[in-house]
Amino acid sequence: MAAMATQTDSRLVPASGHAPSSWGLGDGQAIPWEYAPAPEARDLVTLKDRYGLFVNGRFVPASDGGTFATVDPATEEQLAVVARATTADVDRAVRAARRAQSRSWGRLSGKERAKYLFRIARILQERSREFAVLESMDSGKPIKESRDVDVPLAAAHFWYYAGWADKLEYAFPGRVARPLGVAAQIIPWNFPLLMLSWKIAPALAAGNTVVLKPASTTPLSALLFAEVCQEADLPPGVVNIVTGPGEIGMAMVTHPGIDKVAFTGSTEIGKRIAQGVAGTDKALTLELGGKAANIVFDDAPLDQAVEGIVNGIYFNQGEVCCAGSRLLAQESIVEPLIDKLKDRLATIRVGDPLDKNTDVGAINSKAQLDKITELVASGVAEGAELYQPACDLPDRGFFFRPTLFTNVAQSHRIAREEIFGPVLSVLTFRTPDEAVEKANNTVYGLSAGIWTDKGSRILEMVGRMRAGVVWANTFNRFDPTSPFGGYKESGFGREGGLHGLLAYVRLEDR
Template identity: 65%
Template sequence: MKRKPNARPRRKTAARAIDFQTDWTYAPAPESTGHIQLRERYGLFINGQFVNPKSGKYFATTNPANEKKLAEVAEAGIADADRAVRAARQAYETVWSRLSAAERGKYLYRIARIIQERAREFSVIESMDGGKAIRESRDVDVPLVAAHFFYYAGWADKLAYAFPGKTPKPLGVAGQIIPWNFPLLMAAWKIAPALATGNTVVLKPAETTPLTALKLAEVFRDADLPPGVVNIITGGGATGAALVNHPDIDKVAFTGSTDVGKLILKALAGRKTKYTLELGGKAANIIFEDAALDQAVEGIVNGIFFNQGHVCCAGSRLFVQESVADVVVEKLKERMETLIVGDPLDKNTDIGAINSRMQLDKIQAYIKIGRDEGADFYQTSCKLPAKGYWCAPALFTNASQSHRIVQEEIFGPVLAIQTFRTIEEVLEKANNTPYGLSGGVWTDKGAKIFKMTSKLRAGVIWANTFSKFDPGSPFGGYKESGVGREGGLQGLMPYLQLA
């Protein structure tokens, strides 16, 4: 049989598209909420008890998917923060620092097991209070929470082996402030290494997502953790400031925005208090022409639309090699059309609610900025619920380094796409940011992966995958993305004096 000359047909994609408007649709599959127990009002968890705040103030925490109030929580003032720090100090001096390391480990193992047993309840509350899809809270957040406690439980009596030749000693009282994007997971990232190393804790969860931390207090009680070892005070920025400014704190661990991180550094200047800061990011996710493109598209989706884009290590800057840029963007848009946005408690939901009205306003403001800057905007056509805070997955093509949507952290489901021609070009652009938390490289060529990962200035770099976490892997930023590492053996160091 004769063959025609090998001419590749030009792509004519405009006329062809995959139609996802099928007759067959998925019926609602909501996770039940009947099994969870929430009080109408929560006090502060200090010295093993829920106590009324001295401030006398309470605020409501709402479900961002329907704007309904879930519970009232106390707003801790300066006197409350002081009370919590004093409880932590007393527990440190009288109980926790005197306990054998193996005993500390036992408490952590017990906490991990109770979290596993109550995983369903925690997943549902996490989704209700924060808006994230139950698929993620069930399959990602809560299993990782338990894994973190298990992991650091193992280190508790092996610290001498972690740091040979040194005598590791705890610092004392750790003040920990966590964000609203992974409320329970960030609590675990902070509390587990602090307790394993023999410190006591005052934790302040985020204003919009306090509930799972308060449920965690119940776990500590059920585990018979000695009173005062972990104290949980709720509130907003002022409560966080009261904690940071308390003179009897030995260590501050903060995860949140770079702006607040800078304020904390100023407050800590001249003090002996140690600190770790895990701040913002604007990660470069880089797709080379020799990548497995269909899987890379999945990686792009996981990178930017995971948790509604409320992820400090989100792959929010996409770099695609020019030779495959059209194909990748076309595949990506198509894949985005299949993402289900809606009720966070529905098991089929891919993308849940934006965490708060404030955050939604910020995301929408950035979308306007991007459009004004002249980048090409695309957003999926999915229907959004009438009540609640929602943002359909979106992207900008033809973005450039000088655009604010490329430079600044949006913290929402909005991707900025740029193209590149060479390795040198993409390295320069990827590193041309004040941030350096994470990055992604997609190529079928192993040598290229090593070349890229050794030259990208970021704390975590994923190769041919994205948004993967493990308690054994250290996490943290270069430049304005933070100071110090959490997770892994490295995550022990910020909670120890190594003499």
């Protein structure tokens, strides 16, 4: 039996048991050793049968008693039943938030607000494993990612913004920063707790109160976060969590008691939300879709680039708005790069999200799996060349093989539309100008990657990318101090850093 070590070199032990061709065993040949399961313990998480809405510091059922189920996408089994909020519940939550803003939270000194946020950060750290397991169960993401990325970064966001709460007068020179009031925040299912922290931490630091709606397929970590708010003795109404379908989100957006709307999700819904605030004074920030180019020049360190490409598109099953879904490879290195990439793909382990060695977990929902399947079929139909490593998928659950398309044309749907799945489209270029042209030829502009050994070329390409985040010789890095957000139809406003704080304040004259 193979070692049970939690740190396993991903190149050595393919889950699929099929060897990469470079190993010289012959295509599709079984690897002569076994790979032992390394499941993370689930008993840290105590699931309730039913979860209520978190309004004014208490868990309450929906006003009409409605509920919906949330399932584990890896097993298709029901995890819990969650309250389905009504517009009356939204109204109650907004009123609670307004009361808290005007009576408690808005009157607290920055120092006191800071201490609450530090408390929350500490509790998230203390209960990190519990959050990681729950997040992986509800979303399908690999435990190594929820454990090493989502949860630590979420805690770090609260930590970072906690320190701003009592230093607002230094944040915006010549201006007084005042809270906007009550924020309606709607977050997606790909990074449920992390997106919650990106939304709630800066809002609270600036003195706002919030009504937050998690995605309907991933409500559980937000509801566990509500328990953290109780544990931190956060005043009632400062954070309110309502769960339900998209219509409830729109009811939040159009509620007259809202001062600020923050949305992360698809560009399509983002447009509807922007229309929902038309003609009002509500502040708006949108973090929407992407179709990032990951540009590899001929002088790039190829092995390092391969790791970056894999991290760029297969991280979190590719369900990442800033995923590097278009690989732009310089023509002279396309062949060795694709060969290396295919070898690397053979070692990617797809399977149980709670297995510590899993690289690619479950797709978040049946609907998303169907969308990925449909777009991949369009790629084949439009003439691109499909490559998927030989790997076995679990019998149940929503899984999709890491997928690579070569011979992709700019006009193909797989080169234009956001797939939000583990699907990479490879395009090529000859000159830097052509790379720029192709990279920017999209309605999106969230992120880009540049791989080259030449520093001056990096900085030149940085300047020519119409994208909000540019990673040089790396990809998919995030940090609470680092502003994140898009150009063009990838949205506007930034999250993270000082710029993320700006999205939650009104600036007045001194």
